[in-house]
Amino acid sequence: MAAHKRSTSAVPGTREMSYFEQQRQALIEEIAMNFEHVLANINKLNRSLEAVIAVGNEFSSVEALWSQFENVMAKAPEEEANAKAGEEQEGDGNAGAGDRGANDAGQV
Structure with missing residues (x-):
């Protein structure tokens, strides 16, 4: 009988763990293992x-x-637009007459 009592006790001199304590210990170990996985x-x-x-x-x-x-390319269209605006202001009278002549020749 002494051998039977020794096998149920994990450490000599300590009392047996109840079912609740065993389940609690198993859950604590599982939680610790899951925390290690999370970490x-x-x-x-x-x-x-x-x-x-x-x-x-x-x-x-x-x-x-x-x-x-991108900054260089953004400046280029602005400069080009300013240059075109300047050219159009200088050549407004000649450009309009030349365009009409070309259109009239195509329609005849």
Whole structure:
């Protein structure tokens, strides 16, 4: 009988755990294991986010170059529009007569 009592007790000199305590201990161990999984997944997510940020930072020089190109191209149409407006103001009388002559010749 002493052998039977020793096998049910995990540590000599301690009392047996009740069903509630066994279930509580099992749940605590499961929760601890799940917390470890959550921590591992958060660390993995953190590494992924750091990698994404690093890739984004690698493109900062390319972005600056394209931004400069965009600014130059945005100025070019404005300058072209200003130049056309100046040419139209200078040549308004001649351009209108020449256009009418070409249209009349095509209709005859």
